[in-house]
Amino acid sequence: MNQLATRQQPGAVAPQRMPNEYDVLRRSLTNRTDDFKMALPAHITPEKFQRTIMTAAQSNPDLLKADRGSLITSCMKAAQDGLLPDGREAAIVTFNTRKKDPGGQWITVVQAQYMPMAFGLRKKILQSGEISSLETNVVYRREAEEGAFIFEAGTEAMLRHRPMLELSDEDLADENIVAAYSVATMKDGTKSFEVMRRSEINKVRQASQTGAVNKTTRDGKAIPPKGPWVDWFGEMARKTVMRRHSKTLPMSGDLIDVEATDESIAARSAAHVLSVQPDAPQLAGPTQQEIDAAEAGADPQTGELPTDEDDDQVQQGPADDQRGEAHTTVDAADDLIAEINSKELLADLDAFMRDTDLALLDDDQAARVEEAADRRSAALRKGK
Template identity: 25%
Template sequence: MSQISNAIATRDNGPEAIVRQHKDDLTLVLPSHVKGETWMRLAYGALRSNAQLLQVATRNPGSLMTALQECARLGHEPASKSFYFVPFGNEIQGIEGYRGVVERIYRAGAVKVVHAEVVYVNDEFVWAPGTIDTHQPPRWEGPQTVPFHKADWFSDRGDVKGAFSYGIFQDGTPSRVVIINRAYIDKVRKESKGSNSPTSPWVKWFDQMVLKTVAHRLEPWVPTSTEWRKEQMRAAHEVAAEQAGPVVIAPQGAEPDYRDDDEGPIEGEFVEDEGGAA
């Protein structure tokens, strides 16, 4: 077979062709703010511009599709600063970046400011909720509602000590403050697949991964666009069910089942799902 024929065969059976075949499935889960055609062109472009990504996707197209589906579900552009495609050995991992987490919080509309900072050993950090703190800036007079963080941005700030995050709602009130220490950061990194690999984000962009980890911990306390879409879909499903037909009544004496498999974690229960996608 000639080189041209080989190239055509590769093109017609390669990862790009597989992505094209599943175009409808991918665009179906995209949120309304994302244009399907534009999103697909970005997906093709990501494969064409990264030889290593294309090589791994050729060997394991299933991992590529999984990463693309997660990217589409979250409403991010493929291979952007919001959502990365990272080759790990013989598979591709889709990793949401810190910017992606913050974007989803802003999209929901309830939060006007997301504040997240890494705290280093040489920084000054004070967090004593409910107490009067003279460190507090004038806009937070009275009981301390958010942490005070002071850093010399132009000096050696030392090693990473931890991180904190909170949101400011549209009415100006702060959300719950989330704080993580170094032990928790190291735990998340340890559980992340391939975290010690030279290509791992934990090696290349450690500070950004710390920010993303603390932003993920903030998610249970502020609305995100994925939660909003989930509630919209649930409401539509309930309306459709009400219009579908008669209600089935449980037999006398049967115990009611109040479980809802679509519900997320109960308030106060943190589900640690950072891992490689922290």
């Protein structure tokens, strides 16, 4: 009886199921199968790559809210590098940014950004065929003071570390880490190494969005650091030195330079870099805590941990001597004005202003920046 009652009447039109966000993303990826196939290495099929992206989107629904163009571009960059955005080899992070809509109103836009992880970097380096091993480690204060760690630069550079197994829990505290290093052994037996002091590592940490210390909101409220820089400082230090070292090592293919991209973004919007973001970015795939624990346990020597956003993210941003540790909105306004005055084309100036979030500045500073932009625009129109 019920079956008869619910049976579709002859001539009736079946209701159309609206495609959900996952279906839309799946179709977008499927439509680009040929593009992915051309970019991916032979051992990664487009289908496997697309499944990884869909799994990441299921784990982190914020990816579905991201600007579709930025998401597809991030996927293509991962394909070009031959890395799976699975949260281990690479990740796609989302972050909120503010832009002006065509009506001139500030709106919040979710952007996606590709980010190779330390494990992915190590994979690319070892795939070059020129390197047989890559190791990283940290140095504790007692080891340095008692001669267990020796580092010499110059024409006869040398690195020697004899880890002290008798260090106490207090000696092994994060605050007692004084350096980190990376050592690569080439196929011919020669070695290459990179050493970073604690102060250099701290500069990278300060460029992090959630791990930086002594940051405050615009109203002066302290922002406590959090994320892997707090929970896994040693692993983050290892990852940081390996990232720096990787810039001088042969790789399998040309890895997208996220650090350079990060600096380009910073140059386009000093306010974005020098101010606290309203929403911290999130890693695609597993949660931050799950990735931290999984990667730390999987390969503690390489420090395959996600960055905290500009994390991270993973990302080694500009050093503090370029960006400063205690910037004010005045500094940000001055930096923006200097960047405005350096523009030689109206198109570049317009693009810069579209990407600059003046809402992060005080009203008087925002007015100064807008006046500078108007003056520069007028000068360019006159051909000066």
